[in-house]
Amino acid sequence: MLGDAVFHSDVLAVNGLDDRTSSKGILERAQELMADAVGADHTFFSTCGSSLSVKAAMLAAAGPHEKLVLGRDAHKAMVAGLILSGVRPVWVDPNFDPDLHLAHPPSVEAFTAAFDEHPDAKGALVTSPTPYGTCGDLAGLARMCHERGRPLLVDEAWGAHLPFHPDLPVWAMNAGADVCVTSIHKMGSGLEQSSVFHLRGDLVDPEALKSRADLLSTTSPSVLIYAALDGWRRQMAEHGRELYDHALALAGSLRERISEIKGMHVHTRDDFCGPGRASDMERSPPPGCSPG
Structure with missing residues (x-):
């Protein structure tokens, strides 16, 4: 049904292109090109979807029994991240529209109140855009977090396309976010499970973020997914x-x-x-x- 090409392209990671420990630089170069395309300091590919990427960001920002401020309109990956990490959530209610029955991202004021009550929280995690396409005030959230020396993590799974056109809402990195997670299979042309997460600034250690992702990821990543991510990057850049x-x-x-x-x-x-x-x-x- 699929033809021969897909199977010829599905090379093994070990003694194929790259693997976790013996790199020929191919994956690293592809990630560098992606970072350059969007203006991030570091970019990491995930073949396990944004569910892995979000959990890696959470584990890099906070540890067991430490606090993280999150919107209650959270994806199940965030709940799984809390269970795996032992991080204590400080929940913030989203803005709910009773007329349209939609939940919008929580306000800056709501996050500020949560930090005022829990000044020991290690950072904030917000979902923007929502599945309905509405966005939070990411610039305001980033300023508030950075005034406290805390990182802003953004689940931007529905916003992979945002860096590539000025008439779209502001991309999380350009708004000042420290880590943002994007699903290329949602708003790009990647295969299912293709995700990219970006890092900017020094509030989250890139080695910690990379190691947390490695802790959670498969040791048999799909080269087809990597290739689709790299191909989409080139399409968008050009x-x-x-x-x-x-x-x-x-x-x-x-x-x-x-x-x-x-x-x-x-x-x-x-x-x-x-x-x-x-x-x-x-x-x-x-x-x-x-x-x-």
Whole structure:
């Protein structure tokens, strides 16, 4: 069904391309190219999805019986990370919209109150964008964390595309986050289980982050997933802007046509963003902008 190419490409890690301890530099170079493409200091590939990446970030930021401030709109990977690490959660409620029945990322004020009550917390972890596409005030969260000498970790699984177009919400690293986790299989063209996590700054030790990921990861990583990650990076570095120009124009055209249908309402920023709701969301071009 799949043909021969996929099996010829699925080379063994040991005596193939790279392995965990005897590197020929291929994986390291691919990660360096990814970091360069998005402006991170360090980038790490995961073939076990963002569930591994999030847990690695948590374990690098806090240890057993230490505290981490997290939004209650947490993915199961965060709960698993708490169980595995023994880290004590300080929960922060998300902004819930009772009209649309959506949970938006917690506010800066909510995280600040949690840190004021638990000044010994080792860092903060927030999910942004949410699965609904709404985003938190990451710049405000980063400032608040850094004033306390604490790192901001961002589960940005739904935001792998954000670094590659100026009309998208701000990417976590550009907002000041220390670690962000992205799922290339969600918002990129990677295979299932493909994840990348990025590091910037010195509040999280890169060797600690790397070792925590190694602790959790498989010793038989899929080279097909690595290749897909590297291929997506090249596609975005060379053509990302034009691809998202076209995608956003298509979205804008579709929104405009739907809004012309009697009885239909297309949600805008006014529906999702504002006090007590989200800080930002994915944007579309203005009406009349047609795809090229």
